[in-house]
Amino acid sequence: MLQCIAITRVPPIEAYLALAAMEGGPEDPLESLTPDDIVLCELAQYPGHTAHAAVLYSAASVDHPDLWLFWTDDGCYRFPRLPPCLVQGKSGRFGREACMLYDQHASVHSWAMRDPLGDVVSEMVRKAMDETDDGP
Numbered sequence: 001m002l003q004c005i006a007i008t009r010v011p012p013i014e015a016y017l018a019l020a021a022m023e024g025g026p027e028d029p030l031e032s033l034t035p036d037d038i039v040l041c042e043l044a045q046y047p048g049h050t051a052h053a054a055v056l057y058s059a060a061s062v063d064h065p066d067l068w069l070f071w072t073d074d075g076c077y078r079f080p081r082l083p084p085c086l087v088q089g090k091s092g093r094f095g096r097e098a099c100m101l102y103d104q105h106a107s108v109h110s111w112a113m114r115d116p117l118g119d120v121v122s123e124m125v126r127k128a129m130d131e132t133d134d135g136p
Contacts, residue, residue: 003113004041006052008071012037015069018079019057024064032057039069040117042100044107053102068102085109 012035019029026032039054050072056079057067065081082102089097089111099109 001044001046001108001113003115003117004043004045004052005117006041006073007038008052008054008069008077010037010039010056010069011077014077014079015056018067022057022059022064022067022081024059024061025057025067042110043105044113046107053105055100055102066102 010033012033015033015037016029019025019032039056041052042054043052051070052072053068053070055066056069059066062084065083068080068082070078070080085099085101085103085105087099087109089099089109097111099105099111101110
């Protein structure tokens with residue numbers, strides 16, 4: 001399944017207020033944001049997909065939920081604090097792969113998604129390296 005490729009600009013005032021109120025959040029919320037922060041949806045694309053989500057801040061400990069930014073295509077934003085998904089995938093080269101989404105998310109876990117933008121960038125890097133290896 002493909003990862004959604006929707007992006008949005010983080011609303012700075014609302015994000016700052018959510019970070020400042022977050023238990024286990026950053027010591028200085030201003031340092032966690034820039035005026036031009038843009039996030040990519042981390043959910044899978046599926047029929048009827050209308051909401052988007054991206055983690056805005058991962059809490060310092062497992063005792064505190066992460067801060068997520070949810071948005072819709074018509075510009076509605078909310079900042080829920082959600083615990084991480086505890087499901088782990090099959091073992092790979094680096095051990096068991098943890099899902100990087102929030103608990104009880106819809107659709108597939110993060111390891112089951114393919115990132116189409118990442119695929120494009122990887123292919124561009126591979127081609128550039130091939131051209132460099134060929135040399136003059």
